[in-house]
Amino acid sequence: MTKKEAVTFSAPEHELRLPRGMRLDLVTLRLFVATAEQGGVTRAAGQLHLVPAAASRRIRELEEQLGIALFIRQPHGMALNDAGRAVLAHARSMLHSVDRMQEDVMAFMQGNRGVVRIAACTSAVLQFLSEDIQRCHLRYPNIHIDLHEMNSEGVVQAVQRGIANVGIYEHSVTHVALPHLPYREDRLCIVTQAAHPLAQQARSGARITPEQALRHDVIGLTEGASISIILGRLAEQAGLPLKMRIRVGSFDSMAAMIASGIGIGLMPETVARQIAGDRRFAHLPFDGALAVRHFSLCHQPHASLAQAADSLISLLCTPAPVPH
Incomplete structure (x- = not known):
């Protein structure tokens, strides 16, 4: 190891020290891994479409930067030494991280991450x-x-x-x-107690109008909610005061108030079936542009x-x- 100032990071087999400021390019890392796996730089160069002489020079420069040999040169190939095996684990990890980074970038570019x-x-x-x-x-x-x-x-x-x-x-x-x-889009309905006068009127076959509904106490949602705004518009169209006794924060709370007889409510038909679908309630359809x-x-x-x-x-x- 040279006496240059170094940084340290852990390896599975050895502690490896790299000179500060050392540059590792991805082509050299891939070449190093391929050489280790193929047992020779010529076969690795062919795999990566590099000129063998240039590939050999890259491996020598890598060893010079690290200040240590990574391979044992043999008559018919190259084998990793102990330092080379330590570097190989890091090189694979680094290339895996780069591949994952590229996959993530492509995923963001394609809009699926x-x-x-x-x-x-x-x-x-x-x-x-x-x-x-x-x-x-x-x-x-x-x-x-x-x-x-x-x-x-x-x-x-x-x-x-x-x-x-x-x-x-x-x-x-x-x-x-x-x-x-x-x-x-959805459709609204009027939700009442099953014994409410409007429900009894609907059971006789009469169609309930918003004007008829607004003569009763109404339960609204919070200010700014679509249901509350529509109730205000219906009252304005009918020329009637809006008798909103209470505002609640959810349709579940509205259903509880209706069940207790505090007033009637306006809900989407789908929601009414979900949270006010038992025998305590009646769902009354009404006509008009604001119903949808x-x-x-x-x-x-x-x-x-x-x-x-x-x-x-x-x-x-x-x-x-x-x-x-």
Whole structure:
């Protein structure tokens, strides 16, 4: 070993000391490994498409930089000595790391690796996203999703502020000055106690209008939620005051309030079947433009959008295949 200042790192068999500032290029490392595996520099050079004389010079320069011989020269080939075996373990590890790095870079470039932050309104999370995220995980197992549930106004603000890469919100809630695409749609229904006068009226065959529903106490969601905004619009269209006795933070809490007789609620039909589907409740359909909601997907401008997010956007905006 030379007396140059050196750095130390561990090897499986020996402690190897490299001169500080030493440069190891990948071609030389691959040549060294191939020479060790082939038992000769000529065969290794052919494997790597190098001129044998140039390959021999690279091996000599490597040994000179290390300050120690790595091979035992034999009449018909080359065999590693103890130092060479120690270096071989490191060379393989380094080349493996480089190969993994190249694979990861290609994965990022192709959009199938990374972390994507999605903000979504509660209705979208409950009705659509569990299935859609499962499809994303199957297609892109190395893309990790950080999901934030909030109301529709909060979703748009999160994307505008860069907190989320992608947002899913109810389209009529707010104007969005961001790229956006259609996502899904749902239908709302009025949920009451089974013994509520509106439920009894519906059982007689009468169609419940929003005006009739709004004459009763209503349970709303938090301010900025699509359901609360729609209730306000329905009241405005009917020319009636909105009798919102209480706001809650989730559809589960709304169902508990309805079951206790505190008021009636407005829910997506799919959600109503999930969390208010027993005999205590009645689901009453109603007509009108506001009965059907349209959800959109917005995202940060393409110039600042990672490839992983772009890949997920394409998948999310493709409807799930209908099972046969």
